[in-house]
Amino acid sequence: MNHFNWNDGFVVDFDLDTGKSDSAVTSKRPLSVVKDIFLDTDAAAEILKKEDPMIYEFHELGAPERKGDLAFGTTVIYPGKIGNEYYMTKGHFHTILETAEVYYTLQGAGYMVMENPEGDTIEKPLKKGDAVYVPRRYSHRTVNTGSEPLVLFYTFDADAGHDYGTIEENGYRKMIVEEDGKAVIVDNPRR
């Protein structure tokens, strides 16, 4: 469904409240697909016996991976927890490591969790109206700590590429979990 003309320009709608689009492709990430990103594998398994909740979705346009083009779209992370860990995206490095990404928060609240190959970590709280700059070299993951969907509009260099592999095995160094009813940043025991 890539009917967008990247040479001659186009207009595409993204609802400012929900992030949904009439014409972008919706990619779905239910718990069954991303269960391994959560620390509490028992809690994930228990939930999956009964249901397969949607953790996040993104709405993308299939930008050509060409120099000078920009990829953009929306991400929606649903509210919820697996054990005490909030719903979040898988997270990724850019294959071209020296490329940034801009996220603009349309709805909800949460964290952008970032980490570079040297092990430096950054966690930035986000709320509606906040734009967050993910600097070059930083892998990034979005976490929903609120009670409504967290909706973000993103833009990055279309040729940057996504590298999921290098953070997939053991997760990010920092985790966002609920303790005593509020979101706190803790060390990941697997790292």
Added chain:
Amino acid sequence: MNHFNWNDGFVVDFDLDTGKSDSAVTSKRPLSVVKDIFLDTDAAAEILKKEDPMIYEFHELGAPERKGDLAFGTTVIYPGKIGNEYYMTKGHFHTILETAEVYYTLQGAGYMVMENPEGDTIEKPLKKGDAVYVPRRYSHRTVNTGSEPLVLFYTFDADAGHDYGTIEENGYRKMIVEEDGKAVIVDNPRR
């Protein structure tokens, strides 16, 4: 006021209704500064005898012009006309011509007017919730055809640069003007 850390990431607010920010720099373009972009120079001169209305503002962060970084911010074009020509931005090419730009419409309605060095022209209508892709090689100008401010969130490669000169002398090939109470696209008699 460039206190943003482009190496370690940062969060900056942009109001989703007004585009205003507590921490971005506001650049103002009143009629006195941009009067030459409008065809009806007599109408502009008449207005300037009495007042100097704000045509547009943008809120920017002073991104470093480095490869891999992204510049972003908001533009607010106020409603109004000079003669029968709607308020609009000056418009620019990117110095690195082969770079795109993404605009996301937060409020209002108007047009993105685009033109490449070969003289190909594109006009895309915009309304709240519309993202518009300005393709590589296209100079672009935003026009407010509505009755409220037109507010856009923009992102582009930070090293793309702005080239105002080449379209400054005679304007874009296409103009957006009011005829019989509605916005129409007409040829620019100066081109």
